[in-house]
Amino acid sequence: xxxxxxxxxxxxxxxxxxxxxxxxxxxxxxxxxxxxxxAVLTVAFxxxxxxxxxxxxxxxxxxxxxAMVPHSVTGQNFSxxxxxxxxxxxxxxxxxxxxxxxxxxxxxxxxxxxAFVFLPMRGRAVVFGLFLATLMVPWxxxxxxxxxxxxxxxxxxxxxxxxxxxxxxxxxxxxLRQSFRQFPGELRDAARIDGAGHWRFLWRILVxxxxxxxxxxxxxxxxxxxxxxxWPLIITRTAEMQTLQIGLSSLRDSEMADPGLILAGVxxxxxxxxxxxxxxxxxxxxxxxxxxxx
Amino acid sequence: MPTASSPPEPRRRLGEHGLAWAFLxxxxxxxxxxxxxxxxxxxxxxxxxxxxxGAPSRYVGMKHYTDLLSSADFRHTLVTTALFVLFTVxxxxxxxxxxxxxxxxxxxxxxxxRSAFALPFAFSVAxxxxxxxxxxxxxxxxxxxxxSNLGLGPVGWLTDSKWALLSVAVSTIWMNLGYxxxxxxxxxxxxxxEITEAARLDGASGLRLARSITVPMLGPSLFFLVVISTVxxxxxxxxxxxxxxxxxxxxxxxxxxxxYEKAFAYGSxxxxxxxxxAVVLMVVVLACTAVQFGVLERKVHYA
Numbered sequence: 001x002x003x004x005x006x007x008x009x010x011x012x013x014x015x016x017x018x019x020x021x022x023x024x025x026x027x028x029x030x031x032x033x034x035x036x037x038x039a040v041l042t043v044a045f046x047x048x049x050x051x052x053x054x055x056x057x058x059x060x061x062x063x064x065x066x067a068m069v070p071h072s073v074t075g076q077n078f079s080x081x082x083x084x085x086x087x088x089x090x091x092x093x094x095x096x097x098x099x100x101x102x103x104x105x106x107x108x109x110x111x112x113x114x115a116f117v118f119l120p121m122r123g124r125a126v127v128f129g130l131f132l133a134t135l136m137v138p139w140x141x142x143x144x145x146x147x148x149x150x151x152x153x154x155x156x157x158x159x160x161x162x163x164x165x166x167x168x169x170x171x172x173x174x175x176l177r178q179s180f181r182q183f184p185g186e187l188r189d190a191a192r193i194d195g196a197g198h199w200r201f202l203w204r205i206l207v208x209x210x211x212x213x214x215x216x217x218x219x220x221x222x223x224x225x226x227x228x229x230x231w232p233l234i235i236t237r238t239a240e241m242q243t244l245q246i247g248l249s250s251l252r253d254s255e256m257a258d259p260g261l262i263l264a265g266v267x268x269x270x271x272x273x274x275x276x277x278x279x280x281x282x283x284x285x286x287x288x289x290x291x292x293x294x
Numbered sequence: 295m296p297t298a299s300s301p302p303e304p305r306r307r308l309g310e311h312g313l314a315w316a317f318l319x320x321x322x323x324x325x326x327x328x329x330x331x332x333x334x335x336x337x338x339x340x341x342x343x344x345x346x347x348g349a350p351s352r353y354v355g356m357k358h359y360t361d362l363l364s365s366a367d368f369r370h371t372l373v374t375t376a377l378f379v380l381f382t383v384x385x386x387x388x389x390x391x392x393x394x395x396x397x398x399x400x401x402x403x404x405x406x407x408r409s410a411f412a413l414p415f416a417f418s419v420a421x422x423x424x425x426x427x428x429x430x431x432x433x434x435x436x437x438x439x440x441x442s443n444l445g446l447g448p449v450g451w452l453t454d455s456k457w458a459l460l461s462v463a464v465s466t467i468w469m470n471l472g473y474x475x476x477x478x479x480x481x482x483x484x485x486x487x488e489i490t491e492a493a494r495l496d497g498a499s500g501l502r503l504a505r506s507i508t509v510p511m512l513g514p515s516l517f518f519l520v521v522i523s524t525v526x527x528x529x530x531x532x533x534x535x536x537x538x539x540x541x542x543x544x545x546x547x548x549x550x551x552x553x554y555e556k557a558f559a560y561g562s563x564x565x566x567x568x569x570x571x572a573v574v575l576m577v578v579v580l581a582c583t584a585v586q587f588g589v590l591e592r593k594v595h596y597a
Contacts, residue, residue, distance in 0.1 A: 025500070028500060029399075029401070032396050032399055032401060033401065035392070035396055036393070036396050036397070036401070036407060039389075039393055039411075040407060040410045040411070043410060043411055043413065043414065043468065043471060043472075044410050044413060046414075046422075046425055046426070046429070046468065047413045047414070049425075049429075049436065050425055053428070061434060107320075108320040108321045108324070109321070111317040111318070111320060111321070112317060112318050112320075112321045114317055115313075115314040115315075115317035115318050119310050119311075119313055119314035119317065120310050120311055120314065121311065121314045121315075122311070127318065130325075131321070131325075134325050134329050136579075136580060136583045137329055137333060137576070138525070138528070138529055138575060138576055138579040139529075140529050140531060140550045140553065140572070140575065141336065141553075141572040141573070141575045141576035141579070142328075142329065142332035142333055142335075142336055142572070142576075143332075143553075143557075143572075144332075144335075144336060144339065144553070144557050144565055144568055144569055144572060145331065145332035145335035145336055145339065146328055146332050147557075147558075148335075148348075148565070149327070149328075149331070149332070164324075164328070165324070165327075165328035167320070167324050168320060168321035168323075168324035168325060169321075170321075170325070173321065198310075198313060223415075226418065227418035227419060227420070229418070229419050229420050229531065229532035229535070230531045230532065230554070233535070234554075234558050245418055245419075245420035245421070245532075246420070248420045248421055248424050249420050249423075249424065249532075249535070249536050251424070252424045252427055252536060259428045259431065259434060262424050262425075262427070262428055263425070263428060265424075266421045266424060266425055269418070269420075269421050270416050270417070270421060273415075273416040273417070273418070274416040276416075277412060277413070277415045277416040278409075278416075281409070281412060284415070
């Protein structure tokens with residue numbers, strides 16, 4: 001409110017000085033474009049260089065001054081990367097692990113959110129508070145016991161070990177609960193009168209009508225599982241069980257650590273995420289800012 | 295009210311109560327096994343010595359904590375962690391704020407700009423870090439290549455302990471910029487149009503509009519961003535593991551990395567000490583989150 005009352009103060013000097021401002025405004029505008037241009041180039045340069053470098057010959061990347069454009073496009077970095085590490089297998093591992101986690105989290109979050117919104121429950125607020133509390137626990141701080149638990153079950157270096165701890169999520173439940181709560185009560189009643197029980201109503205009516213929220217959650221979960229680093233690093237032991245992210249890191253550490261190979265590996269790893277970012281941006285915005293704007 | 299229709303009600307309600315718990319069960323099991331139990335177990339491990347294989351051997355109480363407090367290495371780790379937070383959060387948030395304000399000044403191509411700033415989103419911690427490791431390469435990297443064009447000597451971006459933490463921070467800022475811009479753009483979008491329009495009609499523009507209207511109205515978003523960036527910086531691991539392994543000379547060994555080193559690196563299985571450090575990490579992160587909930591509810595909320 002205080003900001004509102006300040007507005008008139010702003011007005012007087014600005015209006016009085018309007019004419020001399022015009023040149024300044026034009027200069028200012030040029031400055032705005034300049035700063036933004038520099039920022040865009042800085043942010044986009046690494047992305048450009050990944051794609052340019054992936055197609056350069058090794059001697060080009062290492063040349064002084066650094067080459068910015070590949071002179072002769074070569075695919076040898078890609079075949080080199082695929083041979084240096086079991087990249088295809090690791091790609092499959094990442095798709096499988098991220099896919100399983102996404103499906104499982106959608107399923108468990110849909111059920112939990114449904115219970116919170118549409119079912120009677122004693123101590124609902126407390127239980128929901130506990131669900132939210134899981135979001136506050138930093139995963140890195142409890143990673144040691146989780147490692148011990150899963151290794152103890154003999155699940156180290158297995159797909160089960162990679163996915164089990166992530167099959168449910170307080171965030172997913174929270175996001176879907178927000179969405180389910182906006183479901184019109186009349187529609188709910190109409191479905192009930194038509195004889196639809198909870199299970200039927202949930203999967204036949206509620207889920208199809210909440211596709212945007214589910215898509216937002218799916219993209220968010222897929223991206224964050226695909227990008228995981230700490231957990232797959234410690235729970236896997238062999239290159240065959242590692243995910244793509246760990247593979248990239250080992251590509252950098254390997255004997256043949258050649259920038260071109262690394263960048264080619266990065267290009268391959270970016271394909272699904274870049275597609276999601278470019279085509280799913282509006283869903284990502286929704287998922288990522290769920291906590292920011294209220 | 296309690297007529298013929300009421301008897302089935304309680305039974306039905308009972309069934310619904312059961313259904314509610316059945317629906318919650320999968321999530322509750324996962325949380326119990328992989329969040330609640332490990333939470334307690336971390337405290338337990340931090341109070342126990344362990345044998346060479348990491349199995350807890352005997353109760354030592356607060357010993358690991360008092361050892362940490364008197365360890366110069368650990369104090370250095372805490373300072374490094376604080377510096378890393380400072381180097382990533384302040385430039386990351388202020389840079390994003392500047393960009394968002396500039397994009398608000400009615401210029402062309404804002405959609406294109408937003409897409410460009412969203413590009414780093416597609417990068418995982420690992421992919422961004424290996425890309426920056428290519429940039430930072432002392433011999434063949436682009437950065438030293440550009441410097442040599444300017445006649446400046448090569449910098450050991452990741453091998454010089456004066457530069458390493460800063461270099462890791464720069465890669466982190468790059469990774470997170472897209473998210474920061476997005477949060478603040480969404481925040482600006484939620485400022486009621488009438489307020490900015492009224493100010494514009496009154497002749498406010500540029501800096502004046504930003505200082506008197508936009509930035510104060512962005513208060514909640516900015517605060518959210520500072521807290522979330524701080525928590526993220528505290529939990530950063532991949533970029534340190536890939537770029538520097540905590541070195542040189544421990545100059546990039548943050549709290550999380552120290553936990554990893556003690557528990558998992560070089561065949562070390564010192565789960566006791568690592569768990570005590572994990573508890574410290576947890577307390578710091580929870581304190582930040584608590585600040586968020588406490589302050590956000592009271593002070594920063596204007597609208």
